[in-house]
Amino acid sequence: MPAARGVALSLAEIAALLGGDVFGDAKTVIHQVATLASAGEGEIGFLANLKYKSQLQTTRASAVIVAPEFADSIDRPRIVTANPYAYYARVATLLNPRSSFLPGIHPSACAASAVPASASIGPQVSIGLGVVLGENVTIHAGCVIADDVKIGDGCVLYPNVSIYQGCEIGCNTILHSGVVIGADGFGFAPDKGEWVKIPQIGRVIIGNDVEIGASTTVDRGALDDTVIGDGCKIDNQIQIGHNCIIGKHCVIAACAAIAGSVTLQDKVIVGGAAMIAGHVTIASGAVISGGSLVMKNITRPGQYTSVFPLEEHGNWLHNAAQIRHLAKLAERVSELEKNLKILM
Known part of the structure; x- marks a missing residue:
């Protein structure tokens, strides 16, 4: 069965695990991440894009993650770090650990190779001959692993x-x-x-x-x-x-x-x-x-970049027609430049 979620950490505990400087109440407890616009009580927001800077003043988040230049831009508790976006990703990982599964082979799985005791194998999984599985591998329902495949420690294969x-x-x-x-x-x-x-x-x-x-x-x-x-x-x-x-x-x-x-x-x-x-x-x-x-x-x-800019269809057709003649136009310009040099 998947492990239950519901992790909650104080700002001090988060900083102890991930680094960063805490300003304000380090005992503030956080149970989830959210955007500055949607965050509420018990959630931590983050500023990774300058166009959302104004939301620092209106956010209802219990705390925020900001870069050093914004450390004094808000009064509420905050963690200051050089890369708020990467820090948010790590906080999200802490608060939302990946579901874990009990080791074992589902009775309907076909395992032709030896499977480590730490592996979790779901229903209707087929494992061929000569397969080597590392420790703590999780293979969900309906996966098919052919002969002589090697899968390293800690891998997760989702269904099918x-x-x-x-x-x-x-x-x-x-x-x-x-x-x-x-x-x-x-x-x-x-x-x-x-x-x-x-x-x-x-x-x-x-x-x-x-x-x-x-x-x-x-x-x-x-x-x-x-x-x-x-x-x-x-x-x-x-x-x-x-x-x-x-x-x-x-x-x-x-x-x-x-x-x-x-x-x-x-x-x-x-x-x-x-x-x-x-x-x-x-x-x-x-x-x-x-x-x-x-x-x-x-x-x-x-x-x-090679994307042709989006525009109204009629204009696009007109421009596309002109593009077909660019090579000839370039040749004409080159010839004119040569003639101009002769005249000068």
């Missing part, structure tokens, strides 16, 4: 996750409902107007502390492995193609599509619904805006 043969999952990784790890990559060879399937014999290797959102798919490699590095956070309904190499601590927002053999170096951020063409490399620290299309390598950090 599928992990294909030979894939490896690091420690403390979370896979949400409907995630598919290790399905065949999209590989077909043309032959006389038909398509011949190319066996996908690589694996998927996922590092430690990775979180993958619901209904996301990560394809196995054609020859080499598809790799996702430590600390990556991957949202819902994302496609990661075969032989991709995702570096450490990358963030990929919902509905992004990453074609095969793409390399994201460390700490790349990919916005929602972005599309990345195959065999592209994106440099460490690059940020891809939501909805952008990446067709070539990005060699330097920075923000990159």
